[in-house]
Amino acid sequence: MAVHSTKMDLALAAIHDADLPHPGGELLDCFIRQSVDREQAAAYLLQKCSSDRGKAGPAAFLADWTELILAFISEGVGRVHDRSIVCDITSRDGAKCCISGLDSSLADPLIVVRIFPESPQQLDPPLREMLDAFLSPSLKDVALTAETGNAPENLWLVRKSVAEAFSQGYFILRFQGSKDYRVDINRTGAPTQPPIVNEVRRLRRGSFTDHSGSGMAVPAHSALQVLGRFSQSIRWVLIGREIAQRTKHTSTKFAFPSSRFLASSCTAILTAIWRCVPAAFRVAIYRRLAPLGRYLYGPSCSLHVQRLPFGLYLKRKNLDWHQSLVNEYGALELVRHHTHVTAPRPLDLVSGADDSYLLTSAVSGxxxxxxxxxxxxxxxxxxxxxxxxxxxxxxxxxxxxxxxxxxxxxxxxxxxxxxxxxxxxxxxxxxxxxxxxxxxxxxxxxxxxxxxxxxxxxxxxxxxxxxxxxxxxxxxxxxxxxxxxxxxxxxxxxxxxxxxxxxxxxxxxxxxxxxxxxxxxxxxxxxxxxxxxxxxxxxxxx
Missing domain, CATH: 3.90.1200.10 (Aminoglycoside phosphotransferase (APH), C-terminal lobe)
Structure with missing residues (x-):
């Protein structure tokens, strides 16, 4: 049996063993990992679950934890329409989105929204106790007494799409001091994430500054720290809602980018003709197609692989690893001839002076x-x-x-x-x-x-x-x-x-x-x- 040296290890093992319906395990994991003091949070979870036998303890804890998270989920973005306030906050924040750093656009304008649209002041004692285990005393006080009105410290300028994504837990601000921060992107739930998430520069840095010079208070970092602790949990709660809304007969449908897959009968003919072209010319074409693919589709999850037009993928390796591509070509042929398993179709394998290239068909999904x-x-x-x-x-x-x-x-x-x-x-x-x-x-x-x-x-x-x-x-x-x-x-x-x-x-x-x-x-x-x-x-x- 594995030896668990900390309360956190024991708590995470208990969560894993509980085998809760998705995303229950992830939500309880967030209670531990996103807390201010992980050992304190773990000890609290273990103590609460110990009085119940079997899986009832984790399930009951999950129900309370979910209720607490819901207190920090806003149904709207808390937009402010008062023209005078909007003018003042726009001037203070330099007419740029505080999260993305982007300017306003016709399709996605900058708006002024409340950081805390509502404050969860009416929590029952058990939930207040849970909040105390999750946050530090100072952040708990902020969570329970935060300004929810139109005071300057509760307002900031953000793009409309960014405000919606922030309320759904996609952006987290990590602070160094009270003004300087880094924007982290929470990609839990891709590929259904809003398009704006991909437009924000990864690990973007910013600082709350009064660009108007009026001495107006800047956004309160403590309120954003509280919301940052809940962001991951908010994503999981919303994902749980999405899953629950599907009927048992409906599968998860993603908008897979359209591409023209070469018909199998044509592929063999075109590939045979293409492989008759001199190797140097094919290599030159592949070297030009790779940047085009990056421009059209962005980089893939592998540095060596690039999506191309017409339902194709190109893998490039240094000549030192040419045999790995030879192996992949051979493996794909074996899979095609001996199984019904869906795998890429190998179309070409060619080497230049420095690199080798493997061209294959794509697999949908x-x-x-x-x-x-x-x-x-x-x-x-x-x-x-x-x-x-x-x-x-x-x-x-x-x-x-x-x-x-x-x-x-x-x-x-x-x-x-x-x-x-x-x-x-x-x-x-x-x-x-x-x-x-x-x-x-x-x-x-x-x-x-x-x-x-x-x-x-x-x-x-x-x-x-x-x-x-x-x-x-x-x-x-x-x-x-x-x-x-x-x-x-x-x-x-x-x-x-x-x-x-x-x-x-x-x-x-x-x-x-x-x-x-x-x-x-x-x-x-x-x-x-x-x-x-x-x-x-x-x-x-x-």
Whole structure:
């Protein structure tokens, strides 16, 4: 049994074990992590839950916590229409949005709004006690007695869309002193976030200054500190509302950017013609298409991958990692020919003097990491079932290449895997490629750590075809369903536990995703012992 050294560890474990309907666990997690004193908040949660047996304690605590959060959610933005006040505040704030730094626009004007439209003064004693555990005494006093009228310290100038997004918890102001601040963006709930969220510069810095020189009071930083503590929780409450409003027959629908996917029959013909073009010319075209893609669609979640027009994606790697693209091309061909799993179609692989390029078709949908926050438990269970079925197919792909080696990449060569290279001493001649390995024992030896000679994986596992990098960027979902799996450069034939332990290696803290990974693995095999061995190695090496 794991040893929990702090009240916070114990409280977070209790929240995890309670297995509350989404987003209940995330809300209780916020009570701990967003509090002023995490140990104090954790101790309070544990004390309150200890009197109830089983899951009733966390559920009852969640109900009270949700009620407290609702006291800080405003149904409107508290706009002020008095022309004299608007003129004074606009002059004081320099005619710019205090949060975004943007000027007014015809479609999105600057408006004056109240920071605290309403004050939760009429809280019941249990909620006041909870507020006391969550905030410091000074911030609690601010929360209960904050100015809610049109005093200058309760007013600021913001764009209309920014005011709405702020009231929904998308922006958090972090203060250094009473005037200087940094604007943090809370992206919980993407991709349904308002467009203005993407227009605000990341980690933008600002300062409350009286630009009018009139001596007028600037916005109260203490009130904004209180709201900042509740921002993450407000997002989760609103997400919970969105999920509850959907009927059980309605899936999560996202407005996926439209793109023209090349018809399968035409793709083969066009690709064959294109590959007849000299390599130097194709490389030159790809070098020009990548900046165009960034201009049209913005950067992707990977530095090496760029979305292009016509439903295409381009992956670029330095020549030192050319074999990783060779492997991905080969893996995608295997998946296409041996399974019904939706994956990108490999269209071209070419190298220039410095770089290699892999061109593939796109897979519709969003990375599950962008959507998991707003997916219901039922939707996530559907994705888990679909992913489990996909892995069963993937694991059945026959190994024909390199018959003398048991563990290889998808084309029978050396393995390319960040887990392996992260724990090994770098060898310039070998680079980041290891193997191939004649058997599982040889593979297990490369994972060993000299300082932990007794920590080693057992042998005797089945060796199966493996994606090798199942994380929240590589699982695609659309309308609440699995739509495909991308990024196959780490794939190959590995011990049967590798996809499971790698998923835990890549993502260690997002417990909802990891719980789904555990669910997916239930029908594939029990790999808790292998995960325990891996964790011992991770803790020491990394």
């Amino acid at each position: 969003y990375h599950i990491g962008l959507c998991i926050d707003i997916m219901s438990d039922a939707e996530l269970a559907d994705v888990a079932r679909d992913l489990q079925a996909s892995l069963v197919e993937i694991r059945s792909i026959p190994k024909i290449v390199a018959p003398t080696f048991e563990i290889t990449n998808a084309v029978g060569g050396a393995c390319y895997d960040h887990r392996i290279s992260a724990g090994a001493v770098y060898d310039e001649a070998r680079g980041d490629f290891f193997g191939p390995f004649e058997n599982e024992d040889d593979f297990n030896n490369i994972l060993r750590c000299g300082a932990l000679p007794e920590v080693v994986h057992r042998g005797g596992h089945r060796v199966v075809f493996t994606h090798g990098d199942l994380n929240m960027r590589n699982i695609m979902v659309k309308d609440g369903k699995l739509s495909g799996i991308v990024d196959w450069e780490n794939s190959g034939w590995y011990p049967e536990h590798w996809d499971y332990t790698k998923a835990h290696f890549i993502t260690k803290r997002h417990w909802r995703w990891l719980r789904m990974v555990d669910k997916v693995s239930e029908e594939l095999g029990s790999y808790e012992d292998e995960l325990a061995t891996e964790r011992k190695l991770w803790e020491y090496c990394f």
